[in-house]
Amino acid sequence: MDRKSNTGAAAEAAFSPAAGMGRLFRWLSEKNKRYGAEWWIMIAGILIIALIVFAAVCPTVFTKFDPLDQNAGTQLGAPNAEHLFGTDNLSRDIFSRMMYGSRTILGVAIAAALVSSLIGIPLGLLSGFIGGWFDKTLSLVMDSLYSFPGLILAISFAAMLGPGVINITVAVAVIYIPTYFRLVRGQTLTIKEELYVEAARAIGAKRSMILFKYIFPNVIATVVVVFSLNIADAIMTEAALSYIGLGLPGSIPDWGMDLSMGKKFLPSGVWWMITFPGVMIMILALGFTMLGEGLAEILNPKLLEK
Amino acid sequence: MKNLLKYIVSRVLLTIPMLFILLSLVFVVLRVMPGDPVSAMLGDHAPAHVIREKQLELGLDKPIFVQYLNYLGQIARFDLGESMVYKQRVVDTMKDKLPATVELTVIAMIFTLLIGIPLGAFAASKRRSARDFGIRLYGNIVYCIPVYWMGLMLQLLFGIFLNWLPIAGRTSARTFVTDFARSNFYIIDTIVAGNWAALGDVLIHIFLPSLTLGITLSGVFLRLTRANMLDTLKSDYVLAARARGIPEKHVVYRHALKNAFIPILTMLGLQFATLLAGAILTESTFSWPGIGRLLLERIYLRDYPVIQGVIVVYALLVSLISMLVDIIYAFIDPRVKY
Numbered sequence: 001m002d003r004k005s006n007t008g009a010a011a012e013a014a015f016s017p018a019a020g021m022g023r024l025f026r027w028l029s030e031k032n033k034r035y036g037a038e039w040w041i042m043i044a045g046i047l048i049i050a051l052i053v054f055a056a057v058c059p060t061v062f063t064k065f066d067p068l069d070q071n072a073g074t075q076l077g078a079p080n081a082e083h084l085f086g087t088d089n090l091s092r093d094i095f096s097r098m099m100y101g102s103r104t105i106l107g108v109a110i111a112a113a114l115v116s117s118l119i120g121i122p123l124g125l126l127s128g129f130i131g132g133w134f135d136k137t138l139s140l141v142m143d144s145l146y147s148f149p150g151l152i153l154a155i156s157f158a159a160m161l162g163p164g165v166i167n168i169t170v171a172v173a174v175i176y177i178p179t180y181f182r183l184v185r186g187q188t189l190t191i192k193e194e195l196y197v198e199a200a201r202a203i204g205a206k207r208s209m210i211l212f213k214y215i216f217p218n219v220i221a222t223v224v225v226v227f228s229l230n231i232a233d234a235i236m237t238e239a240a241l242s243y244i245g246l247g248l249p250g251s252i253p254d255w256g257m258d259l260s261m262g263k264k265f266l267p268s269g270v271w272w273m274i275t276f277p278g279v280m281i282m283i284l285a286l287g288f289t290m291l292g293e294g295l296a297e298i299l300n301p302k303l304l305e306k
Numbered sequence: 307m308k309n310l311l312k313y314i315v316s317r318v319l320l321t322i323p324m325l326f327i328l329l330s331l332v333f334v335v336l337r338v339m340p341g342d343p344v345s346a347m348l349g350d351h352a353p354a355h356v357i358r359e360k361q362l363e364l365g366l367d368k369p370i371f372v373q374y375l376n377y378l379g380q381i382a383r384f385d386l387g388e389s390m391v392y393k394q395r396v397v398d399t400m401k402d403k404l405p406a407t408v409e410l411t412v413i414a415m416i417f418t419l420l421i422g423i424p425l426g427a428f429a430a431s432k433r434r435s436a437r438d439f440g441i442r443l444y445g446n447i448v449y450c451i452p453v454y455w456m457g458l459m460l461q462l463l464f465g466i467f468l469n470w471l472p473i474a475g476r477t478s479a480r481t482f483v484t485d486f487a488r489s490n491f492y493i494i495d496t497i498v499a500g501n502w503a504a505l506g507d508v509l510i511h512i513f514l515p516s517l518t519l520g521i522t523l524s525g526v527f528l529r530l531t532r533a534n535m536l537d538t539l540k541s542d543y544v545l546a547a548r549a550r551g552i553p554e555k556h557v558v559y560r561h562a563l564k565n566a567f568i569p570i571l572t573m574l575g576l577q578f579a580t581l582l583a584g585a586i587l588t589e590s591t592f593s594w595p596g597i598g599r600l601l602l603e604r605i606y607l608r609d610y611p612v613i614q615g616v617i618v619v620y621a622l623l624v625s626l627i628s629m630l631v632d633i634i635y636a637f638i639d640p641r642v643k644y
Contacts, residue, residue: 037439140323140327141327143324144323144324144327144328145327145328145331147324147579147624147625147628148324148328148579148620148621148624149579149580149582149583149586149620149624150579150583151583151584151586151587152582152583152586152601152617152620155586155601155602155605156332156335156336156605156613156617157335159605159606160335160336160605232450236450236452239452240452240454240587243452243454243587243590244586244587244590244602259454259455259458262458263458263591266458266461266462266466266473267466267473269462269466269467271462274455274458274459274462275459277455278451278452278455278458278459281452281455282447282450282451282452282455285450285452286446286447286450289446289449289450290446293446
């Protein structure tokens with residue numbers, strides 16, 4: 001991305017809004033010409049994420065209700081002007097629960113993705129770089145985990161660990177370690193054979209130097225894309241775990257839990273209790289998927305030829 | 307053919323380390339974490355000697371390592387053991403649950419393919435048009451819809467508001483399962499028994515859960531089909547077919563689609579694990595009596611042998627499917643040799 005013109009546009013916008021908008025518009029249309037639809041998909045993804053992150057950081061901007069207040073409105077009240085998303089069986093305001101609940105799901109998903117990448121990436125690097133029996137053993141373990149349905153593992157872990165924010169993060173993180181491991185290991189194996197690595201070796205660079213200065217920076221580009229898609233996946237897994245009742249204690253507002261509560265009132269046609277949490281989960285996951293897909297196209301010049 | 311046999315044997319042998327690793331992990335996690343079947347069964351306030359007796363009975367008094375070796379020995383003899391909570395063999399517990407899950411996933415896979423492949427092929431043939439964009443958008447959105455939420459929304463629409471379809475269970479109360487159940491694959495059983503009323507009942511019950519599962523996965527196949535079709539549509543033989551004046555529809559759906567099918571088949575094997583995971587959530591939403599619900603139920607009871615047994619069955623299913631896919635591969639693609 002062209003950083004200069006970016007900050008330039010921002011600086012000028014501060015002086016004269018009209019000229020700034022013009023610069024911004026030109027910058028966007030230039031990117032549009034270069035990357036096409038993928039560019040807009042990424043922008044849309046970023047906007048979605050930004051909005052929800054904003055709601056998570058300062059929910060009071062959007063709602064005056066406490067998500068745990070059991071006197072917010074009537075019991076099972078349908079959406080109206082005061083309660084945009086209606087109220088649940090405990091008379092709590094669902095809109096406010098959505099705003100505060102975004103903290104939980106974002107926190108868990110991002111933390112889980114961070115944990116699994118921080119374990120998976122170094123292991124993948126080392127495994128690909130060192131090779132030998134170390135690589136073979138580790139690959140076998142990771143492949144076994146990878147081929148097994150991740151959610152089932154997460155369920156087992158979450159059930160054993162019991163409810164709690166840290167516990168659910170661990171349960172979600174465990175299942176994505178093999179994703180990073182396999183990706184990074186594969187990349188390392190390819191890059192290890194590149195000419196510039198051979199050149200570095202020829203001039204007597206240390207092994208640690210080769211690993212960190214030559215291989216790692218080249219691996220990390222692909223990891224960025226996977227990281228974003230991984231968060232989307234982790235969001236769905238977190239929500240799934242709380243949906244089946246393995247997630248969090250009831251005192252923490254959580255979208256998946258709200259959904260499972262709404263399930264009980266589905267036969268009586270209470271549509272708002274299940275519609276809104278689901279829509280929120282979907283939109284948030286969509287945001288990260290769009291960001292990831294846009295990044296994948298933009299960071300990969302080969303795909304542009306298509 | 308001889309090579310194929312060799313390949314199958316090596317594949318079967320390869321699932322052994324996978325099973326071993328998974329089982330070891332689950333075994334350790336199950337036993338290290340708090341909670342055990344005895345306290346789940348007797349509660350926290352049972353007298354110490356009762357707890358002691360129960361532990362002795364279940365073999366939980368032995369060191370974990372001994373328990374582990376015993377269990378591995380059991381598995382090696384193809385014995386999944388006995389439930390610790392209910393006096394029932396694990397195999398018997400799963401006898402009617404596993405067919406329910408398999409039936410659900412197979413029908414779901416059919417839905418996935420029926421939705422994903424035609425849409426993907428159509429999108430590719432109308433590349434960069436509004437319709438293409440719309441279909442791609444559908445694929446992306448559907449991919450991000452949590453399967454359980456999709457299930458709830460379909461239940462709400464078809465089950466509650468329109469009242470067309472049942473929202474829970476495999477059959478309705480007025481259908482007597484014992485009349486036809488042999489293999490517990492109800493669709494097959496009812497056809498074999500010629501019980502058409504029951505077949506209708508079974509089909510109407512499986513429709514919504516499998517459609518739910520099918521739709522959520524259709525996005526993946528749509529995107530894959532589209533990407534492959536774009537490549538195939540550029541190839542020389544498609545150009546040649548067009549040059550001979552073969553109608554475009556024919557070129558796209560007969561000539562190109564057939565060749566784009568091979569990567570789709572690979573994906574089918576890979577996605578089966580996703581499908582099984584989705585099946586757990588769908589089973590939970592639709593009160594579908596499959597092994598996913600069994601797993602959830604028994605996790606709360608800390609019923610170790612059943613939990614381990616279900617994990618073994620899942621692992622076997624995944625490897626079995628990927629093996630089947632590889633074998634089908636060899637039959638439809640003459641270039642593949644084992």
